[in-house]
Amino acid sequence: MDLQAAKRVKELHSLLNQYNYEYHVLDQPTVPDAEYDQLLAELIKLEEQYPQLKTPDSPTERVGGAVLEMFEKVEHRTQMLSLTNAFTENDLRDFDRRVHQAVEEDFSYVCELKIDGLAVSLRYENGVFIQGSTRGDGMVGENITANLKTIGSIPLRLNKAVSIEVRGEAYMPKRSFELLNKTREQKGEEPFANPRNAAAGSLRQLDPRIAASRNLDIFVYAIADDANIGVLTHSEGLDFLDTLGFKTNKERKKFKDIDDVLQYIEEWTEKRGNLPYEIDGIVIKVDSLAQQEELGATAKSPRWAIAYKFPAEEVVTVLEDIELNVGRTGVITPTATLAPVRIAGTTVQRASLHNEDLIREKDIKIGDYVVVKKAGDIIPEVVNVLIDRRTGDEKDFHMPKQCPACESDVVRLDGEVALRCINPKCPAQIQEGLIHFVSRNAMNIEGLGEKVISQLFHERLVKDVADLYKLTAEQLLHLERMGEKSVQNLLNAIEASKGNSLERLLFGLGIRHVGEKAAKTLAQHFLTIDSLMKATVEDLLAINEIGEKMADSIVTFFEKEEVIELMKELKAANVNMEYNGPLPISAEESDSFFIGKTIVLTGKLQQLTRNEAKERLEALGGKVSGSVSKKTDLVVAGTDAGSKLKKAQSLGIEVWNEERLLEKLNK
Ligand code: IVH
Numbered sequence: 001m002d003l004q005a006a007k008r009v010k011e012l013h014s015l016l017n018q019y020n021y022e023y024h025v026l027d028q029p030t031v032p033d034a035e036y037d038q039l040l041a042e043l044i045k046l047e048e049q050y051p052q053l054k055t056p057d058s059p060t061e062r063v064g065g066a067v068l069e070m071f072e073k074v075e076h077r078t079q080m081l082s083l084t085n086a087f088t089e090n091d092l093r094d095f096d097r098r099v100h101q102a103v104e105e106d107f108s109y110v111c112e113l114k115i116d117g118l119a120v121s122l123r124y125e126n127g128v129f130i131q132g133s134t135r136g137d138g139m140v141g142e143n144i145t146a147n148l149k150t151i152g153s154i155p156l157r158l159n160k161a162v163s164i165e166v167r168g169e170a171y172m173p174k175r176s177f178e179l180l181n182k183t184r185e186q187k188g189e190e191p192f193a194n195p196r197n198a199a200a201g202s203l204r205q206l207d208p209r210i211a212a213s214r215n216l217d218i219f220v221y222a223i224a225d226d227a228n229i230g231v232l233t234h235s236e237g238l239d240f241l242d243t244l245g246f247k248t249n250k251e252r253k254k255f256k257d258i259d260d261v262l263q264y265i266e267e268w269t270e271k272r273g274n275l276p277y278e279i280d281g282i283v284i285k286v287d288s289l290a291q292q293e294e295l296g297a298t299a300k301s302p303r304w305a306i307a308y309k310f311p312a313e314e315v316v317t318v319l320e321d322i323e324l325n326v327g328r329t330g331v332i333t334p335t336a337t338l339a340p341v342r343i344a345g346t347t348v349q350r351a352s353l354h355n356e357d358l359i360r361e362k363d364i365k366i367g368d369y370v371v372v373k374k375a376g377d378i379i380p381e382v383v384n385v386l387i388d389r390r391t392g393d394e395k396d397f398h399m400p401k402q403c404p405a406c407e408s409d410v411v412r413l414d415g416e417v418a419l420r421c422i423n424p425k426c427p428a429q430i431q432e433g434l435i436h437f438v439s440r441n442a443m444n445i446e447g448l449g450e451k452v453i454s455q456l457f458h459e460r461l462v463k464d465v466a467d468l469y470k471l472t473a474e475q476l477l478h479l480e481r482m483g484e485k486s487v488q489n490l491l492n493a494i495e496a497s498k499g500n501s502l503e504r505l506l507f508g509l510g511i512r513h514v515g516e517k518a519a520k521t522l523a524q525h526f527l528t529i530d531s532l533m534k535a536t537v538e539d540l541l542a543i544n545e546i547g548e549k550m551a552d553s554i555v556t557f558f559e560k561e562e563v564i565e566l567m568k569e570l571k572a573a574n575v576n577m578e579y580n581g582p583l584p585i586s587a588e589e590s591d592s593f594f595i596g597k598t599i600v601l602t603g604k605l606q607q608l609t610r611n612e613a614k615e616r617l618e619a620l621g622g623k624v625s626g627s628v629s630k631k632t633d634l635v636v637a638g639t640d641a642g643s644k645l646k647k648a649q650s651l652g653i654e655v656w657n658e659e660r661l662l663e664k665l666n667k
Helices: 003-024 033-049 059-063 089-102 174-186 195-203 208-212 234-244 258-274 289-295 356-361 427-438 450-458 465-470 473-477 484-497 502-508 516-526 529-534 537-541 548-559 561-572 610-619 643-651 658-665
Strands: 073-075 109-115 118-125 128-134 140-142 164-171 217-223 253-255 279-286 305-309 314-326 331-343 346-352 369-375 379-385 419-421 598-602 623-625 634-637 654-656
Touching (some): 003 033, 033 059, 059 208, 109 217, 217 234, 234 289, 258 279, 331 369, 331 379, 331 419, 427 465, 427 502, 502 516, 502 529, 537 548, 548 561, 610 623, 634 658, 643 654
Parallel strands (some): 598 623, 634 654
Antiparallel strands (some): 073 140, 109 279, 118 128, 118 164, 128 140, 279 305
């Protein structure tokens, strides 16, 4: 090996790590970006030349490595607890009382900002970052190491060769969030509702280059394991994390008295808007680790900490008008159009008013000043009207007698609050139906957003779902904001959707009462659209999960001339109409070998992808886990299996090869 190269690689690691730390953790860069990029390029080149010099902690990992097939499951070594919430001063005083009762001696609280992102766990072995995972259900999360390595403030190598697991909150700074949403909107993509969703969405991508492009950040807030580092308090632990090279939040403060805690909360309620990242509350923790232990935890959360949640941000704006939207099933929904206001990170201009009853109940008139908030921090909602600010010019609102899209008479079906347009040819319903057909859980055609669909519909290029499969590059190139690349991507996505398994098509068709789950049951039962189309109400009712309403709706749907015609057209376009997923366990098979067994797949499988193997095992009642433990019943090892196989052997767990698995699966 070239010693010179090895030496330079080491130097580059150290320089890049230092510059990276100064930039991302200290926020004090000492070299221009171009210099960092140059050194990184040099390292990439050296690693290409001498692949044996590439290590898992190399700074080149930050640009995002290979695309993954799926995220493996990770069993947390210590449970990832969450916190009990407090919403009022009273809740906090109750908490304080409980702590006083349990801890007799003197104690202190540490108050921290509650960062609004997603919890992650980071494991280091001898100072090297080896695994990062999501919280999941607290016991088992997903392995998102490759994505987390792209976060500049996560050290790939610590300043000391310690083995430690830490927890923190990955988040997207406000500024990155705004820029991201702006570009998404320019590209006709749906913007994220808030920075938390954007961060979570970025870390759940299988292609780490996407996370690398999203400017994510992290604050580490706890040591998860008993790392034997000799600290006695939580705050000493955080100081220690600083010395290791982690980024912790510096606004933390220690108090003895709950009144001072309340004061800190009040200050941050005022100041939170000025922070460059979103916080959704304040976390209060008992500082002494011995006292934490004394207080203990319930099944879900520690008794030594509590999260005060800020009330949802409420703003006042003018309700300028009430628009009517016709949904896929003909339901007419009144929507408030608002004078634009910023709430929790995004500009809000619309809020659903659901139905006429709600408008009466809240006494909403057009022109009113209204209080608006985001329910669950996502969906804008009109909270109430400021009656005192009425001038007398406000106008009453009444639901229409005709459909705003097709002008046919609207009806109120028995037992429903909603008004409906029941004209099957209503253009608004057709358009919404198209949007549903291409949506993620249906045919999943990426690049066909609402705006593109609306253009296609209005240009009369698409009048039903079969027309989507007749689109040509020339037609698409004429649409707004469609370049050659996006047209090609879209055509590829349309082509790929032809191979979808039957349940996606069934769900996408929007048959009334047939949701995603029912679509899957139907597909698994009938296997082809032809046999489903032949099914009678009795045939359908023979299936456990299908009731009368759904059975009627399915039969009526497939009797329609235009539906029969549509199916022919889809078939002619080569759209797959068969179920190609795993079959559910039938009664005869219910003594299947895999039921209740925990299976770990490791190494490269030749005939199945990991995902296929997982789906098939799960369909037979097995549980597929990402890590080997005493609870593992079976390990299936493909070629090049490594540490998991070794661990299985050392624990005496049964190990199969792929052939044996296939044999059993195909039985
Ligand atoms: S401590 C066992 N500290 O809030 C205690 N959590 O349920 C673990 N969070 O899941 C949490 N900022 O994702 C802690 N400074 C902070 C935090 C924080 C944000 C999140 C975390 C947790 C949730 C509370």
